[in-house]
Amino acid sequence: MTLREVETPPPRQEEGRPPEVVTARHPLRWLGAAVVLVLLAMVVSALVTNPAWEWDVVRQYLFAPSVVRSVLLTLELTVLAIGLGFALGTVLALMRLSPNRLLSAVAWGYVWLFRSVPLILQLLFWYNLALLYPRLSVGVPFGPEFFDFGTMDLIGPLTAAVLGLALHQAAYAAEIVRGGLLSVDHGQREAAAALGLPPARRLFRIILPQAMRTIVPNAGNEIIGLVKGTSVVYIMALPELFYQVQVIYNRNGRVMALLLVAAVWYLVLTTALSIAQHYVERHYGRGRA
Amino acid sequence: MNGPMVELRGVHKSFGALHVLRGVDLEVRKGEVLVLLGPSGSGKSTLLRTINHLEKVDRGSVRVDGRLLGYRQAGDRLHELPEREVLRQRTQIGFVFQAFNLFPHLTVRQNLTEAPLSAQRRPRAEVEPLAERLLTRVGLADKADAYPRTLSGGQQQRVAIARALALEPKLLLFDEPTSALDPELVGEVLDVIKDLARGGTTMIVVTHEIGFAREVADTVAFMDAGRVVEHGPPAQVLDDPLHERTRAFIGKVL
Numbered sequence: 001m002t003l004r005e006v007e008t009p010p011p012r013q014e015e016g017r018p019p020e021v022v023t024a025r026h027p028l029r030w031l032g033a034a035v036v037l038v039l040l041a042m043v044v045s046a047l048v049t050n051p052a053w054e055w056d057v058v059r060q061y062l063f064a065p066s067v068v069r070s071v072l073l074t075l076e077l078t079v080l081a082i083g084l085g086f087a088l089g090t091v092l093a094l095m096r097l098s099p100n101r102l103l104s105a106v107a108w109g110y111v112w113l114f115r116s117v118p119l120i121l122q123l124l125f126w127y128n129l130a131l132l133y134p135r136l137s138v139g140v141p142f143g144p145e146f147f148d149f150g151t152m153d154l155i156g157p158l159t160a161a162v163l164g165l166a167l168h169q170a171a172y173a174a175e176i177v178r179g180g181l182l183s184v185d186h187g188q189r190e191a192a193a194a195l196g197l198p199p200a201r202r203l204f205r206i207i208l209p210q211a212m213r214t215i216v217p218n219a220g221n222e223i224i225g226l227v228k229g230t231s232v233v234y235i236m237a238l239p240e241l242f243y244q245v246q247v248i249y250n251r252n253g254r255v256m257a258l259l260l261v262a263a264v265w266y267l268v269l270t271t272a273l274s275i276a277q278h279y280v281e282r283h284y285g286r287g288r289a
Numbered sequence: 290m291n292g293p294m295v296e297l298r299g300v301h302k303s304f305g306a307l308h309v310l311r312g313v314d315l316e317v318r319k320g321e322v323l324v325l326l327g328p329s330g331s332g333k334s335t336l337l338r339t340i341n342h343l344e345k346v347d348r349g350s351v352r353v354d355g356r357l358l359g360y361r362q363a364g365d366r367l368h369e370l371p372e373r374e375v376l377r378q379r380t381q382i383g384f385v386f387q388a389f390n391l392f393p394h395l396t397v398r399q400n401l402t403e404a405p406l407s408a409q410r411r412p413r414a415e416v417e418p419l420a421e422r423l424l425t426r427v428g429l430a431d432k433a434d435a436y437p438r439t440l441s442g443g444q445q446q447r448v449a450i451a452r453a454l455a456l457e458p459k460l461l462l463f464d465e466p467t468s469a470l471d472p473e474l475v476g477e478v479l480d481v482i483k484d485l486a487r488g489g490t491t492m493i494v495v496t497h498e499i500g501f502a503r504e505v506a507d508t509v510a511f512m513d514a515g516r517v518v519e520h521g522p523p524a525q526v527l528d529d530p531l532h533e534r535t536r537a538f539i540g541k542v543l
């Protein structure tokens with residue numbers, strides 16, 4: 001047998017036209033899509049046609065001043081808790097990675113403690129701090145005091161809520177930031193050090209921006225979790241979104257409609273955050289394929 | 290000053306129980322190109338890293354251009370310098386890594402200007418044109434605004450060399466600059482290094498490229514088990530080594 005006989009003949013092309021590509025069909029995929037479509041239609045219909053949802057009541061309360069104010073408070077709690085939480089979390093992460101054993105141990109202990117105690121318990125604890133320490137003072141540790149406050153005046157329900165949420169968040173943020181810092185290739189630190197960059201510059205210009213690629217998706221989860229998580233502060237009678245709709249439906253009995261109002265607002269907030277996350281990720285992803 | 294650019298005396302370094310450098314003595318004159326050869330694990334990278342204080346020595350001294358590196362001598366004691374001082378010393382020594390280690394989130398231009406701006410605090414008006422000149426010198430003037438990931442390995446390493454040069458260092462250290470490259474890209478990087486050598490830059494190059502050593506090195510040093518066992522002109526060390534270990538190694542690499 002000669003080599004020539006083994007070769008397959010070249011496909012014949014009529015009038016030099018390239019062969020047409022026919023995509024394979026997936027009948028099961030189509031069937032699945034059809035079933036899902038029908039189910040979706042049923043859900044929508046059930047939502048729209050059942051008068052018990054009282055869409056007109058939803059519309060009426062969606063932009064009611066008290067509801068809008070409660071949304072703003074929810075936002076405020078989220079922003080403060082995330083801002084303070086991640087600031088403290090970053091410090092904790094750096095402490096944890098420090099070669100100093102004491103700093104590292106303290107950071108580990110913090111994360112251990114604040115991840116172990118349920119948030120709701122911490123909130124009540126801060127709220128009731130005045131019972132333990134009726135007065136707080138600012139001064140030299142174990143030395144003279146300069147200012148002195150009644151704990152009640154200093155830690156109102158809002159401060160207690162922000163404090164509780166932020167301290168709790170810091171424990172999770174610390175782990176997220178630490179994971180991000182560890183994900184950056186060691187060679188990057190070496191190169192930055194070899195170039196003589198000052199330590200702060202190494203961290204903020206070289207390491208953190210690269211760590212952000214891992215930090216942002218996890219932080220996004222945390223922030224969205226916290227938007228909804230702020231609803232636990234209703235136990236401190238703070239008029240955030242969830243507390244506010246409860247107040248209203250306890251008055252007028254329109255439970256379902258008002259729960260829908262809250263749901264719509266939570267959806268709006270988390271959607272806005274998801275969109276923001278997309279852009280932040282794109283920013284920190286630059287230079288990567 | 291007419292002393293040597295680099296002077297190592299009795300340098301020892303251990304990682305835990307592993308005694309990696311066992312009393313290294315080495316001298317590199319100004320303008321000299323020293324090629325450092327040696328089997329894997331003999332301590333070549335560690336030695337280079339002690340020269341810019343990325344690794345502290347346990348014993349012995351490292352001097353660059355007559356100045357003790359990372360320490361201040363008072364009587365017979367060495368006091369470690371504050372970090373700021375060590376960083377300033379490092380800006381006088383360029384380091385090129387095997388894995389390039391470019392900053393992936395910065396453009397090529399930003400990679401070059403970062404250290405002159407923030408470590409040397411030079412004005413941007415001076416640093417930007419310098420970056421342009423250096424990129425032209427390594428043949429990458431058109432890549433200033435590209436991100437490192439979009440470049441080939443050879444191009445990335447040339448950027449890394451330009452980045453080291455942007456500090457206008459007295460001394461350049463190369464740790465296997467072509468080992469991570471595809472064979473067809475090795476030449477372009479070696480050409481840049483040869484060009485620097487001709488320009489009179491003092492450098493220490495760790496490499497397995499014997500041809501390069503023969504062509505460019507003023508001196509070849511051979512390291513084995515944490516010591517420099519042989520040191521001399523390329524013709525002597527490469528073709529007529531004194532030590533059996535050197536002979537065996539060169540036989541293997543060639």
Ligand SMILES: Nc1ncnc2c1ncn2[C@@H]1O[C@H](COP(=O)(O)OP(=O)(O)OP(=O)(O)O)[C@@H](O)[C@H]1O
Binds near residue numbers: 327331334
């Ligand atoms: N940071 C470190 N911690 C512990 N051991 C280390 C460290 N750096 C290097 N070593 C060890 O020191 C020895 C010498 O390493 P070094 O990288 O200097 O060798 P090398 O001559 O550069 O080898 P190669 O040709 O493989 O690069 C090796 O056994 C290595 O595992």
Ligand SMILES: [Mg+2]
Binds near residue numbers: 465
């Ligand atoms: Mg090495």
